[in-house]
Amino acid sequence: MAAYGDPDHAPVPGPVLLLQGTDDHDVPPAWTDDITRHLRALGSPSITQHTYPGADHDQILTASTCDTLTYLRAVP
Structure with a gap:
C-alpha cells in the first residue's frame, strides 16, 4: 500500500476511478463526493468520478461497465 501513497x-500518484450509484445505501454518494474532493485537494493528478443515476450498490458494476472499460483502455 505504501507505494500508492497515503x-x-x-496525493495518490496514479490514476483513480471512483464509481457511484445515486441509489447506493451502502456507500452514500456524499462519501464518494467527499473522497473525490479530498483527493483533488491533496493534489492527486488523475481522479475520475462517474455517477450513475438510479444504480444501487449491487448494480454499479453493470451500470459502469462501458465507462470502466474506456477508462482502463486509456490508462497508460
Whole structure:
C-alpha cells in the first residue's frame, strides 16, 4: 500500500476511478463526493468520478461497465 501513497495525507500518484450509484445505501454518494474532493485537494493528478443515476450498490458494476472499460483502455 505504501507505494500508492497515503490518501489521508498525501496525493495518490496514479490514476483513480471512483464509481457511484445515486441509489447506493451502502456507500452514500456524499462519501464518494467527499473522497473525490479530498483527493483533488491533496493534489492527486488523475481522479475520475462517474455517477450513475438510479444504480444501487449491487448494480454499479453493470451500470459502469462501458465507462470502466474506456477508462482502463486509456490508462497508460
